[in-house]
Amino acid sequence: MREVFVDRDVLSGDDEAELAALAARVRELAEAMTLTKVEPAEAASVAAEIAALTERLKAARRAHPPFGTVGESGLDRQIANPVTGRLNPLAPPVDIEVSEDGIVRAEFTLPAVYEGPPTFVHGGVSAMIMDQALGMAAAATGTPGMTATLETRYRRPTPLGVPLTVEAKASRVEGRKIYADGTISGPDGRVTVEASAMFIAPQSAPAAS
Numbered sequence: 001m002r003e004v005f006v007d008r009d010v011l012s013g014d015d016e017a018e019l020a021a022l023a024a025r026v027r028e029l030a031e032a033m034t035l036t037k038v039e040p041a042e043a044a045s046v047a048a049e050i051a052a053l054t055e056r057l058k059a060a061r062r063a064h065p066p067f068g069t070v071g072e073s074g075l076d077r078q079i080a081n082p083v084t085g086r087l088n089p090l091a092p093p094v095d096i097e098v099s100e101d102g103i104v105r106a107e108f109t110l111p112a113v114y115e116g117p118p119t120f121v122h123g124g125v126s127a128m129i130m131d132q133a134l135g136m137a138a139a140a141t142g143t144p145g146m147t148a149t150l151e152t153r154y155r156r157p158t159p160l161g162v163p164l165t166v167e168a169k170a171s172r173v174e175g176r177k178i179y180a181d182g183t184i185s186g187p188d189g190r191v192t193v194e195a196s197a198m199f200i201a202p203q204s205a206p207a208a209s
């Protein structure tokens with residue numbers, strides 16, 4: 001696969017593990033925040049403590065999110081990615097694996113912070129997870145690309161708080177265009193979301209930002 005990334009700090013395994021642990025705590029904080037019933041005065045007190053913690057983190061700051069060390073697939077460097085990044089507290093708990101036959105798969109459970117319709121996953125969150133899974137399936141062909149089109153078909157509501165499965169696979173490569181299809185299904189195996197996407201390999205690597 002050709003190199004597509006700009007220069008970034010690359011974290012050691014230990015540094016990545018520590019920041020991933022911090023991100024996990026921030027995720028728990030977001031979940032607690034969404035569901036808390038504490039009194040307003042307590043909320044204000046907690047807000048002040050969090051502001052102080054944020055200042056501590058800002059004391060040493062990068063210009064851009066870091067990368068992790070390259071894995072065997074060569075695709076797992078974006079550790080602050082908003083869909084699967086261990087270092088990104090906004091990322092849902094989705095750990096996508098790519099098998100040798102190019103099938104992309106993850107099992108995950110989405111908590112209340114991703115709620116759209118009451119008790120169900122927000123459709124934009126499902127689309128985001130599909131985009132990533134389909135993009136990784138496209139990249140597994142050896143030709144990674146930018147999402148050009150993404151079509152999602154919501155067959156039935158996707159429930160929160162139960163094990164879900166996302167699967168995707170590239171169907172064909174036509175020049176710079178890579179096509180992929182995938183699904184999200186519930187614990188009963190029934191498909192809740194179908195998605196198809198077309199990715200286009202850029203003529204040149206994206207410019208540094």
Ligand SMILES: CCCCCCCCCCCCCCCC(=O)SCCNC(=O)CCNC(=O)[C@H](O)C(C)(C)COP(=O)(O)OP(=O)(O)OC[C@H]1O[C@@H](n2cnc3c(N)ncnc32)[C@H](O)[C@@H]1OP(=O)(O)O
Pocket residue numbers: 004075131132134135136139144145146147148149200201202203
């Ligand atoms: C390499 C990148 C990093 C990857 C790293 C891998 C990491 C491991 C995987 C991670 C997975 C992440 C998955 C999320 C990935 C995003 O989230 S990407 C972000 C969302 N997408 C974007 O921002 C894309 C914005 N658009 C663009 O940058 C450019 O329009 C594109 C898509 C690169 C195409 O630009 P271009 O190369 O100049 O295209 P151009 O030469 O005009 O057209 C080529 C052909 O494509 C067609 N085409 C172009 N655009 C479209 C379109 N939108 N719809 C339909 N057809 C189109 C043209 O009609 C033309 O067709 P033909 O005439 O050849 O038949």
